[in-house]
Amino acid sequence: MSRKLYIKNSVVIRDSKIFRNEELLLKTNEGLSLSSFLKAIYKEQNLKYPKFFKMDSLSKLGYLGVEILSKGNIADKQTALVFANSTSSLETDEAYAASMKKFPSPSLFVYTLPNIMLGELSIRHELRSENSFFISESFDPELFIGYTKILFQQEKIENVLCGWVDLHNNDYDVFLCQIALSGGTDFNEEELKKLYLPTHE
Amino acid sequence: MSDLHTELKKSIIEQLNLEDMEVSEIENDEHLFGDGLGLDSIDALELIVLLEKDYGIKLTDPNQGKEIFNSINTMADFIEKNRTR
Amino acid sequence: MSRNYLLSDSIISPLGFGTTENLAAIRNSESALKLHKHPRFFEEGYYAGLIGDELLDEKFVKIGDVYLYTKLEKLIILAIQKVLDQQPDLDLIKTGLIISTTKGNIAELGKNNFSADRLYLWKMGNMISDFFGFKSKSIIVSNACVSGALAIKVANDFININKFENAIVAGGDLVSDFVLSGFQSFQAISPQPCRPFSRDRKGISLGEAAAAVLIGTGKSKDEEQIQYIDAVTANDANHISGPSRTGEGLYKSISSLLERNKMNPGEIDFLSAHGTATIYNDEMEAIAFNRAGLSMTPVNSFKSYYGHTLGASALIESILTKHSLLNNELYESMNFTELGVSEELNIIQHTEKKELNVALKTASGFGGCNLAMLLKKEG
Structure with a gap:
């Protein structure tokens, strides 16, 4: 009873560039620091969400990616979130550990879990839906496809948002895609790999 | 406005990442939580750290925070009376 | 869809190295929570459930090299070993490994006891998986405090799409300075052993433990x-x-x-x-x-x-x-x-x-x- 699934939209944020559905949306100066890069996207996209400035960089990446992917509106509030990355919250873990030496910072500590990003996204888009966060060495299409199919089978679910949002030592790698019952691209390993790492350019 | 008031506003903006906010935009008697500046529970915890770090005041009862962090005025009063640095 | 069961299990905690020991302690109203010293973060000490390194190594040395694995890896490996001991016929080629943890080896941050990549949760997963020779890569679930139960759901669901025939779900976390100071900065740590749902409750106590359970279709129709x-x-x-x-x-x-x-x-x-x-x-x-x-x-x-x-x-x-x-x-x-x-x-x-x-x-x-x-x- 497996329903056929499609990739509706995708976003890649990598190497100072943002792509939406494989089209270059924004390119910034490669010399920008990560925080300046994130702020530049925020400004360029004309976003108004003061909570953004309170987030750690991992959540900022997820937030910005989803704003661009969904054009600021996830209409289906049952949209499930299936996210993964390689380095968990290690970037913020290290920042918190540095604060620990003198005054442990609660506002850093709270971000020392990767799924906090899912909390931020759920708050922003008012999603009281299914959430899961996985860790894998590298982008694992099989994991996303497997778990997404499961969600579609179990639930009267119509949309899943898959996200690979990784950040460590200022190296970031973001790939997001909306999976639905209709859309342009078949949801399979080959297509996911192509969208995640285009070989042309 | 005393130097302490201004100093507090500066540190709050910086510590709590209130981006795009100016010292002049925070009123001395404005509520820091709820309707006013809209700070939340994590901000409150961060303010407790700020008291310890900048003024050597250790708050052990989180409930104390409610009154102290009501506004810049109440915070400044409390600091004046209790600061160790 | 197959029906899956919670089969053999084990709990490694200060209350005992094995589920039977843990259940006996619970029936005796024993608690793992003891007062420990920590002058830097807690003037009056803190209550937590800790597992002594010596005791752990004493148990671990029987199955592996105590110097090759971090404390958390050893705990999780021991938990899995105890499940495998109860399931001598389990075919690891057909068995998945799902690991649940929030902070993994974070206690090793800033120390040089192990290679830096051990901080990656997937690397910890590889260490555990390779110890036993699981065929498929472990799936790591890190979703804060629901992780342990979410990992059981993930195991069940992947069995149902035939990713593997059965799966071991294993999980663990330690009481590190990292989490102690973090929860303390949240003013969330109770000055006494925690008292859930009580009027005089004052916050959490932390504990360290590992556990493992085999999820699968189960064979026995005679027992419950x-x-x-x-x-x-x-x-x-x-x-x-x-x-x-x-x-x-x-x-x-x-x-x-x-x-x-x-x-x-x-x-x-x-x-x-x-x-x-x-x-x-x-x-x-x-x-x-x-x-x-x-x-x-x-x-x-x-x-x-x-x-x-x-x-x-x-x-x-x-x-x-x-x-x-x-x-x-x-x-x-x-x-x-x-x-x-x-x-x-x-x-x-x-x-x-x-x-x-x-x-x-x-x-x-x-x-x-x-x-x-x-x-x-x-x-």
């Missing part, structure tokens, strides 16, 4: 077994650390779960709550349970036995819930004094025998996540 029925997660969409005032996400996860499985709250014989003993968490749970029609359901929190073991907690509590059902035993919610939440709850005050068939396990965590899971006795 505990079936995994279903689980649902839901986000509060309210705050990244503060529990929802309305218990929205937890309520939603429970109500969707019951609805999806055509069950009513009256059919639930036992509720294993999260019960961390912070003011707001326990209040949130009480509200959600009440909204879900569970105010009369016997409920406990196991946190007063172990402390909050983070990524291991919901796994350990699911295993204990399994044994609760098998043994027809309701375990006391230890350290409970007087109900201190705004809604009525039927707290289990004395360990007692009672015919049990269906249990609900819930968990909630940072990031606004919530999970509800149904387990049922069969056979």
Whole structure:
């Protein structure tokens, strides 16, 4: 009873560039620091969400990616979130550990879990839906496809948002895609790999 | 406005990442939580750290925070009376 | 879809190295929570459930090189080994490994005892997986304090799409300076052993532990077994650390779960709550349970036995819930004094025998996540 699934939209944020559905949306100066890069996207996209400035960089990446992917509106509030990355919250873990030496910072500590990003996204888009966060060495299409199919089978679910949002030592790698019952691209390993790492350019 | 008031506003903006906010935009008697500046529970915890770090005041009862962090005025009063640095 | 069961299991904790030892301690009202010194973060010390390095190495040396693995890896490996000992015929080629943890090897941060990549949770997973020779790569679930139960759901679901025939779910977390200072900065650590749902509760106690359980279709039709029925997660969409005032996400996860499985709250014989003993968490749970029609359901929190073991907690509590059902035993919610939440709850005050068939396990965590899971006795 497996329903056929499609990739509706995708976003890649990598190497100072943002792509939406494989089209270059924004390119910034490669010399920008990560925080300046994130702020530049925020400004360029004309976003108004003061909570953004309170987030750690991992959540900022997820937030910005989803704003661009969904054009600021996830209409289906049952949209499930299936996210993964390689380095968990290690970037913020290290920042918190540095604060620990003198005054442990609660506002850093709270971000020392990767799924906090899912909390931020759920708050922003008012999603009281299914959430899961996985860790894998590298982008694992099989994991996303497997778990997404499961969600579609179990639930009267119509949309899943898959996200690979990784950040460590200022190296970031973001790939997001909306999976639905209709859309342009078949949801399979080959297509996911192509969208995640285009070989042309 | 005393130097302490201004100093507090500066540190709050910086510590709590209130981006795009100016010292002049925070009123001395404005509520820091709820309707006013809209700070939340994590901000409150961060303010407790700020008291310890900048003024050597250790708050052990989180409930104390409610009154102290009501506004810049109440915070400044409390600091004046209790600061160790 | 196959029906999956919680088969062999083990719990490695300060209460004992094995589920039998842990259950015996619980029946004796023993707690892992002891006063420990930590002049830097706690002037008057702190209560936590800790596992001594020497004791651990004494056990581990029988199966592996104590110098090659971190403390957490050793604990999780021991937990898995105990499951494999009970399942000598298990084919690891057909068995998946799901690992649940929040902070993994974070205690090694800034130390040079192991290579830096051990901080990656997937690397920790590889170390554990390679120790036993699992064929497929481990799947790591890191979803705050619901991780342990979510990992069981993930195992069940992947078995159902034939990714593997059965799966070992293993999880663990340590009491490191990292989490101690973090929860202390949240002013969330209780000056006394934690007292879930009590009026005089003052926060959490932390604990370290590991556990493992085999999930699979099960062969025996003669004995009673505990079936995994279903689980649902839901986000509060309210705050990244503060529990929802309305218990929205937890309520939603429970109500969707019951609805999806055509069950009513009256059919639930036992509720294993999260019960961390912070003011707001326990209040949130009480509200959600009440909204879900569970105010009369016997409920406990196991946190007063172990402390909050983070990524291991919901796994350990699911295993204990399994044994609760098998043994027809309701375990006391230890350290409970007087109900201190705004809604009525039927707290289990004395360990007692009672015919049990269906249990609900819930968990909630940072990031606004919530999970509800149904387990049922069969056979």
